[in-house]
Every structure is written in structure tokens, then in C-alpha cells.
Amino acid sequence: MFRPALAFFALTLSSAAWSADACSVVIHSTDQMTYDLKTIAVSESCKAFTVNLRHTGTLPRNIMGHNWVLTRRDDMKGVADDGAKAGEAADYIQPGDSRVLAHTRLIAGGETDSITFDTSVLKTGEAYEFFCSYPFHSSMMKGVLTFGG
Numbered sequence: 001m002f003r004p005a006l007a008f009f010a011l012t013l014s015s016a017a018w019s020a021d022a023c024s025v026v027i028h029s030t031d032q033m034t035y036d037l038k039t040i041a042v043s044e045s046c047k048a049f050t051v052n053l054r055h056t057g058t059l060p061r062n063i064m065g066h067n068w069v070l071t072r073r074d075d076m077k078g079v080a081d082d083g084a085k086a087g088e089a090a091d092y093i094q095p096g097d098s099r100v101l102a103h104t105r106l107i108a109g110g111e112t113d114s115i116t117f118d119t120s121v122l123k124t125g126e127a128y129e130f131f132c133s134y135p136f137h138s139s140m141m142k143g144v145l146t147f148g149g
């Protein structure tokens with residue numbers, strides 16, 4: 001009796017966490033220079049969307065720092081290049097870069113950061129790129145964010 005009830009509870013919880021209408025997501029990053037998500041689908045019903053970035057590794061941020069940066073697909077390379085020049089103190093994001101639609105802080109192993117952004121920065125049906133702007137990480141740490149029904 002007890003075991004099936006527990007299983008049902010766990011299933012319900014995980015369904016809720018992955019619901020298409022959830023206006024937030026948790027993304028894990030690692031010492032192996034990876035994200036655990038390649039796609040993030042944002043529902044048009046969300047007025048704001050929250051990204052919770054977790055670094056499950058142990059390395060310091062000057063060695064294996066990670067952030068989460070959102071841009072239009074065509075802007076990704078330029079934002080990453082300019083971010084690399086801006087340096088670690090600037091979280092590898094050029095200060096005032098208007099091509100950056102949203103971003104977290106650059107975090108170290110064991111840390112977390114969250115960003116909530118207004119979905120009015122997104123256009124329906126357009127694809128966006130999310131990535132880590134630490135130099136060279138975006139070759140592995142990137143994915144596609146979509147906005148739509």
C-alpha cells in the first residue's frame with residue numbers, strides 16, 4: 001500500500017517540474033564543462049521566466065566558471081568574443097552589451113545563481129541561443145531556447 005503511493009507522489013512531482021507551462025527551469029553545469037540541458041522551451045503564457053543555474057562541480061570560477069547567457073542566434077559569437085575580452089571580473093560579459101537578453105553571474109563549483117527576465121524580450125517563433133561565455137566554453141556549453149505556444 002505504502003510503496004505505490006510513494007511512487008505516485010514522485011511521478012506527480014516530476015511531471016510538475018517538467019510541465020510545459022512551468023515558467024522556470026533548473027540547469028546544472030559541471031566540472032566537465034557541460035550543461036544538462038540542450039533545449040529550453042518557454043511558453044507564451046509566461047510573462048517572466050526564471051533560469052536557476054547550478055554548478056555541481058568543485059572547481060573555482062577562474063578555472064571552470066559558468067554563467068548562462070541568452071542572445072539571438074546571430075549575436076552569440078560576437079557576445080562571446082567581446083565577453084572574453086571583458087574578463088572574469090565582468091563575468092565575461094561586456095558591460096552594457098545590449099545584445100545580451102538575460103544572463104546570470106559567473107559562478108564557481110558549488111554555487112548557484114538565478115535570473116528572471118521579462119519574456120517581452122522574446123519574439124514568438126524565434127530561436128535563441130543560450131551559452132556559457134567563459135572563454136571557449138560555448139563550444140560545448142550551449143543550447144537553444146524557443147518561445148511559443
Ligand code: CO
Pocket residue numbers: 064065066067132133134137141
Ligand atoms: Co563555463
